[in-house]
Amino acid sequence: MSDIRSRYTDSLHFFGKHSPAELVEKWGFPLYVYNENVLRARCRELKALSSHAGYMVNYSVKANANPVLLGIIREEGLVVDAMSPGELYLDRMAGFAPSEILYIANNISQQEMRHALDAGLLISVDSLSQLETLGRINKGGRVMVRFNPGIGAGHHQKVITAGKETKFGVTPDLLDDVLAICRAHDMQLAGINHHIGSLFMEADGYIAAAEVLLHLAERLPAAVLHGMSVIDFGGGFGIPYHKYENQPRLDMDDLGRKLHALISGWAEKTGYTGRFLVEPGRYVVAECGIILSPVNNVKYNGDTCYVGTDVGFNVLARPAMYDSFHDVEIYAGPAGASHREDKEQTIVGNICESGDILAKKRLLPAMHEGDILGILDAGAYGFSMSSSYTQRCRCAEVLIAADGQARLIRRRETPEDLARCYAV
CATH class of the missing domain: 3.20.20.10 (Alanine racemase)
Structure with a gap:
């Protein structure tokens, strides 16, 4: 792959038979992408912690409640919890029986x-x-x-x-x-x-x-x-x-x-x-998820280089809420993948809030408009904490199946979806 910073996902063949550019061309920006093989591997690591007959892994659904992912987790032999009627509904939608659900x-x-x-x-x-x-x-x-x-x-x-x-x-x-x-x-x-x-x-x-x-x-x-x-x-x-x-x-x-x-x-x-x-949640799903976003803008305010993306805290809340670190990859856009010098850059979203910062003062290869950014380890507390703040529609979610093929597992919201619950 002729990308700028992609060693980690290359090593996992994370995007299967597709490139990040192909995925976003089909399903748009920003886009949550999950890898089935990574998800199954984490489930199996947890199951292998003990051979004691009564030992079980209870997946915390608040980390990621997509019912397609829940179905894979169920196939791997995990049980689940629920801490809201909505989570319970999705647990049952994924096929979990009452004996396999604990209400927290x-x-x-x-x-x-x-x-x-x-x-x-x-x-x-x-x-x-x-x-x-x-x-x-x-x-x-x-x-x-x-x-x-x-x-x-x-x-x-x-x-x-x-x-x-x-x-x-x-x-x-x-x-x-x-x-x-x-x-x-x-x-x-x-x-x-x-x-x-x-x-x-x-x-x-x-x-x-x-x-x-x-x-x-x-x-x-x-x-x-x-x-x-x-x-x-x-x-x-x-x-x-x-x-x-x-x-x-x-x-x-x-x-x-x-x-x-x-x-x-x-x-x-x-x-x-x-x-x-x-009762792990993060360990099960965090590493199976990546967010893809375009680089929309590169500018300086004083000595600070700001890289503007579609990933505001409505898409990924953790950095704004917890000052959490997410590593990033850079996939080449129109400027190509020729050698780029590292420089300090601050990656920000498109929400009109000063706290809408995804990554602060990171030393990364210089980014250009049109590059595609990959935010790693976004499978846990990513989509599940996302919102429609400023009435931006929530992302689509795509699964890279075990055979490397991509399929849509949640369509992108529309303005009509946002308006559906209003009584006017």
């Missing part, structure tokens, strides 16, 4: 609880108040409770979901209150779970938090523990976003050895026969 609740209404109960789902609650509410409408039913292990992890304060500075979970010192509420409503504590945060790159913190949850389980009365069917350690498995700096991957062999030893040893010690879940 956070400050939801009685109406939403009833919706999940009517679907036959096990609901996870994360406060005593929500546990009381569920008990009133689900007397004699089953429940899962999310605890806060006091250990947080993540690349940004906004993605840390455990510890004293977050809204999530019941603190372990309230275990007796949890059990009392369950008794009062004749509910079975069917599971416990936690989630420490997002994007951990070392195994030890995750294993330490898992041990905290298992120690909590050991405090349960024997009859409660033996009646439980789910212990969910949460997710946060990180991926190397700095592809062109050769950032090391999370050592899955190391994580697998430690996780398998922990759960198999604990099950043998306690007699627990239920499921152990890990």
Whole structure:
């Protein structure tokens, strides 16, 4: 391929039998492109972490809810969660049965609880108040409770979901209150779970938090523990976003050895026969997704070179929201792929907001109008967090299938789609 910066996707044959230019010529800009082979490979790495009979991988659908991708994930043997009626609808659309869906609740209404109960789902609650509410409408039913292990992890304060500075979970010192509420409503504590945060790159913190949850389980009365069917350690498995700096991957062999030893040893010690879940979202889908966008404008303001693209924070919110890093590739446009000197450039979107910055002061080959930009690792929290802010239509999504052929898996929105819900 005669492109300027494409070593990573070239090594994976990411675009299959197509070039980025061919894809955008057919489906337009900006465009989300997913690779089936990468998606299946990540599912299999996660499944291989443990051979324990009760070990399962629970995909967090909030990362990417496209039902075609969900169907592939189901084929690979993963189960899923849902944390809204919309996610539940897409889970079922992809073919997941109620026993394969866990409803992760956070400050939801009685109406939403009833919706999940009517679907036959096990609901996870994360406060005593929500546990009381569920008990009133689900007397004699089953429940899962999310605890806060006091250990947080993540690349940004906004993605840390455990510890004293977050809204999530019941603190372990309230275990007796949890059990009392369950008794009062004749509910079975069917599971416990936690989630420490997002994007951990070392195994030890995750294993330490898992041990905290298992120690909590050991405090349960024997009859409660033996009646439980789910212990969910949460997710946060990180991926190397700095592809062109050769950032090391999370050592899955190391994580697998430690996780398998922990759960198999604990099950043998306690007699627990239920499921152990890990709950990755990002690790499953992040690396299978790339956004393609044209370079529309190159200009200077003072000493800063700005490269203007179609990828505003309506298309990819993570950089504006979390100051997240996404590596980029450059595919040659009309200026060709002749040698280009590296220079510092800031890549921005087309939204009229000063925070609409995709990549700040990156040393990259000089870009020209008409080049195609590839934003890597956009499969997780990319399209799922996109919006129609400034009434821009959301992107199309395309899948590069295992045979290298591309197919549309979500059409581009139209202005008519934006107007459909208005009553005028």
